[in-house]
Amino acid sequence: MNPQMLTLLRESRGYSGAQLAKLAGIPQPTLSKVENGLAVIDEARLQQLAEALDYPVEAFNWTDPIYGFGSVAFYHRKQQALPQTTLRKIQAQVNLTRMRLDKLLRSIEIDTQYVVPCLEVEQYGTPAAVARAVRALWRMPMGPIRDMAAALELAGIIVVRSNLESTRIAAISLDNVGIYPALMILNTGLPSDRERFTLAHELGHLVMHSALVDTDEAEREADAFAAEFLMPAAEIRTELKGITLARAAQLKVVWRVAISALIRRAYDLGVIENTRYKSLMVSMSQKGWRKSEPIEVTRDHPTVVSSLIKVHLTDHNYTFDELAQVVALNRDEFAARFDMEFFHPDQPRSPHLRALNKERHNNQPSVPSSAEWGRGCYGEVVRP
Template identity: 40%
Template sequence: MAETIGDAAVPRMLVLARESRGLTQKQLSTSMSELAGGATTSQGFVSRAEAGQLPVSGERLELYAEALGYPSSLLRTNKPEFGAGVGLVHHRKRQLTTAGDIKRIHAVLNLTRLQVRSLMADVPARTTVPIPHVEVDDLTTPADAARAVRAAIGATAGPLESAVQLLEHAGALVLSRELLTPAQVDAGTETVPVDAVSCCPAGEDPLVLLNTGTPAERQRYTLAHELGHMVMHQVPHKDQEKQANAFAAELLMPATLVRTDLSGGQLGIPRLLELKKQWNVSMWALLRRAHTLGILSDWRYRSLAVEMSTLGYRTNEPDELPPDTPAAVEAAIAWHLRHGRTIDDLAARAGLHVQEFTRLYLAASPTSTSPDLAADPVSPFPSPVRTHHDR
């Protein structure tokens, strides 16, 4: 559906904008009343406006936009949206995530997708390897799917150097956003709140939003998990989270390679810490991998999990891995800036005020305006993914 801008607000954009700010209809109506200096805006008005029963234009539109912190042009833009589809939100402990959180996360993902699509327009196409789609059945396992991906990207052996680079090389776009405050990891399990949210709309670049504040080693596993959804899950089903975890484990720690490392001698905390730096994954991920591969007994697995928890490694593992930094969107912005567009231009494209655009797309990466970044005028994007064995 083409994007058009009319004189009045588009009801669905009113909903997305409000939910992306984590506001209820009542909270928005109160904010609008305060900004109006006494002229009351009722919750009923907001409800009817979002339902398309009342037009929002002129001064009322500007008031609406001011209360939401978006340019009024965004609220007037009729942009296509996707729903909560396969692998959209990655919940590792859903009971920690409220319905309001889910709505906000969905809205942030939708709006970020629209922003990024506008920012990537006109930029030279990236060199990518199409993500293979593998149907898991009685004969094909998630591990088979992971091996197919490794073969497709040419990373057939060794620990992956960068999960972000892998996804970007496969055509995805990765960004960090404040989704939820990271919570504690339950000892030895994968029960954490939302680490990432992703979507893979037909005909568009897949998009992954990483939860800001999540440790780098957990982000790598999360990215591999989200890639698993993109590869295997065209239709949702009850086993998809379990399958995505199995895919991620094989992608990051191939059984034929990691088994020897995990089996050499008595596996304990010092060895897990050593392997963490080698495999670029958390100690918990390695511990679980050793258990699922049958290297550790249930008793030994539980004992190590308790020991790691006692040491405080549930939330703060030693020797944190360096952050895995996204580059594709940053490179696209750098390309625009080098070709005469201003930050004001790009903010308007994205439907954001300049200050928020700068915070979301420039503040975290000062090099985004560097003339050396993305210097290739044809393909200003990251090189193919490498493994440690390539170096």
């Protein structure tokens, strides 16, 4: 058993050492020594821990590296307002998500059409200029981005949705985490327009922030990047002239961004004055639109993870239960975490996934070194 995995699995359930010891019927001093590698646990007690945590015994033997976010690399200003137990739970769940994806990718390659560049704001002048450079590099057509998640997946970025335990956090991104360029984890429950802006915001972090920067400045730069990436100034400026709430609602359908984002874009581009901007935002508050906007735009649908499941079930002939065992989850949690309720075996496979062969692959996945881990972790805060 890997003592570090015991700690990670415990934290992923939000338990303290004392709570787990009580649930598993194991003396707390014994559990503490086991987690610190000072004692060996017998099979009977390991089974008790597995049942208390609701994980298969196999999960305790994983040897994948476990990474911390770091207080300076984890980009969300309000993390200190979250309890340490919550932060540890988030960190554990993110690590487990990465580990599961690594195992699902053992025998599958992701063909990428784009690369995720590392561009310094100082070199390009502004975050908006960086956004234009990325759109050009990715040969994106003019106009609204049809599917933000699909664009990221073409660059090898894996996008998943998961409960991040706090409405303060919209997403967490990890770059250089393995054989794929980055992992973006969206918090569940976000409006579809908010998801798209969040994905663009996270892309901004990945592209621009290879070096340590001030947290607040990094957030402003990522917001500016996202605004230009989703709403290029040269294309949207004329459409924002004389903007009203009704007009913003019409543009929301076209550009697939929030009404509030369109109004803010009009202000940032100098199309409306500060007084008009404030007036429109007050009107939104009076209508209750700051909490829940009208018109739900079509939600982007990441396809890589569902396609991974499809490849294993069809090409590699895994059963549902066998695949759940591979990622060390019980059947119900596997179905919930991988959205199996919406999975259909006949759905099209992501075109940029390729099975290496149709045989079972039991080799351990390639494990990134700490150097390969790269630039770190970025989180995006939902602002009140």
